[in-house]
Amino acid sequence: MRQRASTLLIALAAVSALGLTGCSTASAPAGASGTPVAGGTLTYASGDAEPTCLDPHVGGNYPQALIATQYLESLVSRDDKGAIIPWLATKWTTSPDGLTWDFTLRDGVTFTDGTPFDAAAVQANIAHVQDPNTGSSTGYLALQKITSTEAVSPQVVRLHLSAPDSALLESLSQVWVAMESPTALKRTQDENCASPVGTGPFMVKKWVKQDAVTLVRNDDYTQGPADSAHTGAAYLERIVWKFIPDSASRYAALQSGQVDVIDNAQPDTIVQAEKSDQIRHLDAPRPGASNRIELNAGKAPFNDVKVREAFIRSANVDAGVTSLFFDTTKRSTSVLSSAEPLAVSRPDLFGYDPDQANALLDAAGWTKRDAAGYRTKNGTRLTVVFPVSTNQSIPAEQSLFEQIQATAKQTGFDVKLTPMDLSSWYAALGENAYDAVSAPYTKVGPDVLRILYHSDGITPAPSGYFANHAQVNDKQLDTLLTQAAETSDADARADLYTKAQNRLLEGFYVLPLYDQQNHYLYRDAVKGLRALPTVSTPTFYDAWLAD
Amino acid sequence: MRTRTSSTPAIVGSPARRDRVRRVLRHPVLVHSAGGVFVLWAVATLTFFAVRLIPGDPAQAVLGGPGSQASPEALAAVRAEYGFDQPLFVQYLRELGRLATGDLGRSYALNMDVAPLLLAQLGGTLTLALLSLAVAWLLALALATWSTQGGRAARAFGSGLEITAAALPHFWLATALIIVFSTGLGLLPPISVPGPVGLILPVLTLAVPLAGFLGQIMRESFEAALESPFVLSARARGEGELGIRFVHVLRHAALPAVNLSGWAFGSLISGAVVVETIFARPGLGRTLLNAVTVRDVPVVIGVVLIVALAYIVMTLATDLAGAALDPRGKRA
Amino acid sequence: MSVGRSAGPHPAGAPVARVRNLTVAFGDNTVVSDVSFDVEPGRCLALVGESGSGKSVTARSLLGLAGAGASVHADELGIAGSSVLGLSERAWRRRRGRDVGLVLQDALVSLDPLRPVGREVADSLRLHTPLGAAARQARVRELLAAVGLPDAGQRMRQRSGELSGGQRQRALIAAAIALDPPLLIADEPTTALDVTVQAQVLELLESLKKAGTGILLISHDLAVVSRVADDIAVMSAGRIVETGPTAQLLSAPTHPITRRMLAAIPAGVPRGATLALPHPVRSPLADARNGSRGRDGAMIPTTATDSRAGASEEARAEARWDARQRASEVVLEARGLSKEFRRPDGTRQLAVDNVSFALHRGTTLGIVGESGSGKTTTARLVLALTTPDAGEVRLLGQPFTGIPEGERRTLRPAIGAVYQDALGSFDPRFTVREILHDAVTGGRPRSPASAAAPARVAELVDAVALPQTLLERRPLALSGGQRQRVSIARALAARPDVLVCDEPVSALDVTVQAQVLDLLDELQRELGLSLLFISHDLGVVQHMSDTVAVMQNGCIVETGDAASVFEAPAHPYTRQLLNAVPLLPAGPARPA
Amino acid sequence: MSELEVQATLSRGERERRRGRGRVTPFELLAVVVALFLLVAGLMPGLLAPGDPLGIDPNAAFGPPSAAHWFGTDESGRDIWTRVVHGAGTSLLIGFAATAIGLGLGLVLGTVAGMLGPVVDFSVNRLLEVLFAFPGLLLALLFILIFGPGVWTATVAVGLSAAPGYARIIRGQLIAVRRSAFVEAATVLGRTPRQLLVRHILPNTLAPLFVLGTLGVGQAIVWASALSYLGLGAQPPAAEWGAMLSAGRTYLTTAWWMSFFPGLVIVLTAVAATVLGRAIERRARYA
Secondary structure, eight states: OHHHHHHHHHHHHHHHHHHHHTTOSSSOOTTOSSOOOOOOEEEEEEOSOOOSOSOTTSBOOHHHHHHHTTTOBOSEEEOTTSOEEESSEEEEEEOTTSOEEEEEEOTTOBOTTSOBOSHHHHHHHHHHHHOGGGOBSHHHHHTTTEEEEEEEETTEEEEEESSOOTTHHHHHTSGGGOBOOHHHHTSOHHHHHHSOOOSSSEEEEEEETTTEEEEEEOTTOOBOSTTOSOBSSOSOSEEEEEEOOOHHHHHHHHHTTSOSEESSOOHHHHHHHHHOSSEEEEEOOOSSBOEEEEEOTTSTTTTSHHHHHHHHHHOOOHHHHHHHTTTSSOBOOSSBOTTSTTOOOOGGGSOOOHHHHHHHHHHHTOOEEOTTSOEEETTEEOEEEEEEETTTSOHHHHHHHHHHHHHHHHHTOEEEEEEEOHHHHHHHHHTTOOSEEOOOOOOSSTTHHHHHHSGGGGSOOTTSOOSOTTOOOOHHHHHHHHHHHHOOOHHHHHHHHHHHHHHHHHTTOEEEEEOOOOEEEEETTEESOEEOTTTOOEEOSSOEEOO | OOOOOTTSHHHHHHHHHHHHHHHHHTOHHHHHHHHHHHHHHHHHHHHHHHHHTSSSOHHHHHTTSGGGOOOHHHHHHHHHHHTTTSOHHHHHHHHHHHHHTTOOOBOTTTSSBHHHHHHHHHHHHHHHHHHHHHHHHHHHHHHHHHHTTSOHHHHHHHHHHHHHHHHOOHHHHHHHHIIIIIIISOOSOSSOOSSTHHHHHHHHHHHHHHHHHHHHHHHHHHHHHHTSHHHHHHHHTTOOHHHIIIIIIHHHHHHHHHHHHHHHHHHHHHHHHHHHHHTTOOSHHHHHHHHHHTTOHHHHHHHHHHHHHHHHHHHHHHHHHHHHHOTTOOOO | OTTSOOOOSSOTTSOSEEEEEEEEEETTEEEEEEEEEEEOTTOEEEEEEOTTSSHHHHHHHTTTOSOTTEEEEOSEEEETTEEOTTOOHHHHHHHBTTTEEEEOSOHHHHSOTTSBHHHHHHHHHHHHOOOOHHHHHHHHHHHHHHTTOSSHHHHTTSBGGGSOHHHHHHHHHHHHTTTOOSEEEEESTTTTSOHHHHHHHHHHHHHHHHTTOEEEEEESOHHHHTTTOSEEEEEETTEEEEEEEHHHHHHSOOSHHHHHHHHTOOTTOOTTOOOOOOOSOOOHHHHHHHGGGOOSGGGOSHHHHHHHHHHHHHHHHOGGGOOGGGTTOEEEEEEEEEEEEEOTTSOEEEEEEEEEEEEETTOEEEEEOOTTSSHHHHHHHHTTSSOOSEEEEEETTEEOSSSOHHHHHTTGGGEEEEOSOTGGGSOTTOOHHHHHHHHHTTTOTTSGGGGGHHHHHHHHHHHTTOOGGGGGSOGGGSOHHHHHHHHHHHHHTTOOSEEEEESTTTTSOHHHHHHHHHHHHHHHHHHTOEEEEEESOHHHHHHHOSEEEEEETTEEEEEEEHHHHHHSOOSHHHHHHHHHSOOOSSOOOOOO | OOHHHHHHHHHHHHHHIIIIISOOOHHHHHHHHHHHHHHHHHHOHHHHOOSOTTOOOGGGTTOOSOSSSTTOBOTTOOBHHHHHHHHHHHHHHHHHHHHHHHHHHHHHHHHHHHHSHHHHHHHHHHHHHHHHTSOHHHHHHHHHHHHOSSHHHHHHHHHHHHHHHHHHHHHHHHHHHHTSHHHHHHHHTTOOHHHIIIIIIHHHHHHHHHHHHHHHHHHHHHHHHHHHHTTSSSOTTSOOHHHHHHHHHHTTTTOHHHHHHHHHHHHHHHHHHHHHHHHHHHHHHHO
16 A cells, blocks of 8 residues: 555656657557557567577576566666666665665565565575576576675565676666566476466466467556556456567568567568558667677687778678668667667778778788688688577678678688577587677676676686677776776766777777667557567567557 | 097187288288387487487587586586486487387477477377378379360370479478468468468468379379270270269379378478478477477487377378278289 | 060161271371171171271270270261261260170270279169169179179179189170170170180170170181171271171181181191281281381281291201201100299199100190199299299200209200290390390300301391391380290290290280291291290190190199190090180181 | 280370370470570589679669569679579589489499398388388488588488488389399390399399489479578578578568579479479380
């Protein structure tokens, strides 16, 4: 009962926020036309791989995030300006040294299995993510700095950190550390993977592997994140979450009305859809890193900054991005996604300039050309081994790589594109058998830079995985990133990240391409669909079907 | 009890009984079943050793591949749990023991037992394959019946149609069908939806090329049968063209195609890999392709075994059908 | 007999088939021209002619089944009293089976091998009568019993492959007469049947005739038709060249074709007498039809005889072949040969049971028996293609069985073979020249010794009277008689002492058969060959053999001098066989 | 020979002559044209398409068929006609190599089974049964799982999966020839086993293989393209038809020509192979 007033306030705040940002492309007009109708079944077709586990704590990839957004909730969320807003936690405070955080939890929330949501539940969740047996990677990294938890009261949970973490709230907003029922977590991992229990507007009803997950409405649900359009239970009665890997089939299914929403829409279909009045487009670039090619500075030839710059200058990216993506995305010159307010763009560094590239290569000693027209140095051909993960790079992106390959050839680079499955790709990375690579990474906030480019990230885990593919080993950069992560002062933090990004970009370690794409297409009859501004996953809480 | 002399009927009857036993032992169903068990064993063995050749650490695969950051302890635990630390032969025997009890092991990637997983997928694929086989049969028969009735032009047209159909790659045909019937005409769903409507396009995709193959074979025997003296005899009795075709020629034309149906079934399973992917239809083919891309060895073995089993049953069925159609027995 | 003619729809006494100036053409190719005849109820007209003479097409025109693309013209074409000219396919269907029945040769392929016999017989009933299934079954049972099939109830559930040859043919006749048609067309109904079965089938036709059915009998064998036909029409090159009552036509043939056919019948013709008369007419029609295939008929003109004389002269020069003075020498001997086979169902069958015989140099030993008597197995044993379970074969006094194949190979040139299926015995990739070249050079076509081969090949081709122009053909493009000649030439290549002939002429027309038999006879005389001559045809064996062995169920039941066996058969089985042989009613006027 | 048989033989001979020997049917003409085109494209692609199959031009991407680009352009502005022509070599090589592998393996297995006595025959037969229980694509997938995707793995995989079929046909043919009347006749003529094998059995067994191989090349190309389509065969930007088709399917709604033309040449090639194979067979049989 006490909660009601604050709930109302938050709801009001959300509405006003909406009013301010109504023209944003990232969020569809929620409840814009007509009166929401309750009921109906919505069919969602995902082009991503079917998750092996519906609990995003386990592992923690984007496909899991997509679906888990419908049945799990986080402590906090983010509005489309990048500001943290309340969700399961109504307010939070931090100690002056930044090592202790108190979260006040919303009252009267229960998991769909009846377990109450309280401080103990949060403790159990953090413990679950940090338990090595869970096998969490994304969530684990997000909560790395939490050393212990404490239930101050049933409604207040306290987190103790090893070091200040300016990214903590951003980390906690991600669905990979969302709250699950402690009772359910006590089951075996297989059971929990098959039907995780959260507090969200929908519940997992049935999962037919290799086919579809059926979600049903949680009738006891009261409210979403603070920027939701309504309160109470969701409108939709049921969501059928299908997996249709073939993009042409997926789009055809949307066209013919077999499915209502698809993700991973191909650029050409987006253009087509935008011309039609039957299909709508929701563009929600993922936060975190942009899509970029990372150059392996850990070994020849890219251990030479001149060669790195030469490669970047010889790659004609703009034309390709324009034609391949049909203007659905813009060329990026930043390491970070355009969804990140702190992203620094440097168009000056990434222009196509073959003359300069040639000059740089001459200066770097790659002066000779062999019969095929490739440059050589001491009899070695200027070869760039570029393993491409077919699971992670969409066709248009692979085509872009081919175009880069073709333009770089003119300067004398022999780019060897080798498409491979995920497992082989990881293996190639683990063996350091690459000169260039493109790997997406999604994380809310600029702290992603620390994960990707701090020299700690060069040391491979026992499995051989490491995040610093560019093998950037720059003490100054390390310092900047560590400081930024521990600074809670917004301006100081922004300054540090700007410096870090400039340093990174000027070192020519990465060739930014464009934002990580996240395009959803949906039938016109689907109303009120929007993407959560955390990791840009769609939420169907406010959605309803007009037919 | 008195010892019976050799002249007693019971003893006299024993060679007959032996004959009967021999006959039973030579009964096609029994012979096939014994052969089938052998084939299953061999398939399991072959696959078991073949998948050991797959590069990469199986324990790593269990833990989600090289990207999963598994700890050495976890890897060791998995190795012990799955017996990867045992000598190969011991692993093999264990595997056989498990398979013999119907336990297909546990999927590395899907976190569930393989047997129930595949059992759930089997129905879809079998429906698809058997329906396609039936439709292919109908198409081939209809074309052969129709085109052998016409003149040379009709025959050439029929034959050309068959050759072209047989040359159509599944993935291309599927695309064409989707464009025409879903995107263009909006008649049929481009993905598999529950119910018979969702089956039409996948079944057509599989059936048309197969009909081309079967049709070529049927046409040959159809034309040969049409020229045989017994057809002349039947005509002389006043049998009409339809009667000739359905009462007499059909059986003869069907025989070689029936005998090929075992093979055809196998090729349908191959086609199902493509078709299930394109039409987003749950089934063994799609499961297999997924398992191959993520190196989910137990699922691969499971699919291979189930397909082999289905193939064996199918071969038995076609042999029996062939024997029912043609009781003359096989000529060597 | 219950299958007799009931009161037919047509006026009594009127012909059941009336044909006036029938002409049938396939495109520009006229295969039947101006053929006219009547078939009277209760009488049998036989259309007799060689292959390609147009007799089958004539017969099928009466069923509206002349074939796709046939243009049929006639002044009159009537069946059962009404014209069938210009009938629609639909109208034809109503009349086929009801007004006219057809019996084809070889019921194994003329009855649907996949359907129970009873269904085949019931077809006409199903198509033309409103009878229910049960009534049809009852009628089928009656019919099968009427044509003399024992256990009709069981037979009707069997398929044609499960019946014996005679049973099949009876079933086929039953199917044709199911509706009691006034006209029955029998196209070579007894070809490929054993003599005793042949006799039974002819008897059945005879009884149908007596019951009032008009029969049009098609055959190449005058001896066969002489048993049932009241009238005979001889066809050649699409025309009827001679026609008349059977007795008259056989005793006083006027047309050379008729005489040639009569002369070709070997039964009763003395050993050594020529059977084949030169072909009187070179038919442009037939040549056009056969295209490039060539014909036997055109094979024996004088030029061929000339070359044959030349060849035999050279052959005589071969000392080894000149064996007349050693006539008493045994060249091939079988002692107590036995061979058992396992049937598919696991039971055993004694195919050859303690068979012994001796073949003397320069003579012919004829082995005669019906299908399944073990003749062919005996031939295979003699050729050492099968190992005997007991007994042995001696060739030129040396053991030929019981030794390794490598050792036997040195003896193989002394024995040659001619098979029933000549075509199958040739490597399909080889031309006639290659076949003979291979035989002459012993399978080493490029050996140094092969220099003389072309000459020898030419010599062989001459010896069997094959035109040199056929050398570049493949056997598939040859006629049956030509193939058999190639087969004989090949067998002679190694200058054998013994020739094993396993049914060498049973797939040939009577006239062609006559030529091949004459050839063998002549070669034997000229080369001093010893022949082991195996046939189911008593007439042929009688004509060819010095000594005869009669086989039944794997045993030789009677053996002896040909003359005595045929004139005074001792064994009842021999007598039975002899009685069944179709003979011409009276010794026709044989040309000298 | 009876009237009936002569009739039958004649009519069949006549029919075959009418259909085959003398006259070339329109189908066969088309097949010859396609085969000639493929041959030229495979050996001298530059003659038909002088451009660079890998040459990109992002500004000309997704161009529909036009006078400048007969088959249109792909997502990187590459000319599809050029790629189709240059892809012929790869696709034909895959088709021929896979068929050669399949036939070679089938020949070894089939000959071993047909020649080395009943025990070997029994064993090889069981082995074939086992291999048959792996449907083609399944065997190929397993092979690719072990050796990784790529053109050559796909080629070998397709060849492997075709081998049991060839082996069975060869074995059957071998046994039929060995038991044939003409081999017996040659035995009676005193031929040694070696002579029988070299002069009669092998030539008659192997002759049909040529036809079988021709038919097989078409199917091998289709199956290899299926593997490329699944992303397990040739890899882009290689100008291989299956891979092109696969890439084109992504842009199905905007650029149908990207998947239509590669698919068309695959179908045409397979049809041509079948028609040619049958034409050769008929001429060989009735020559």
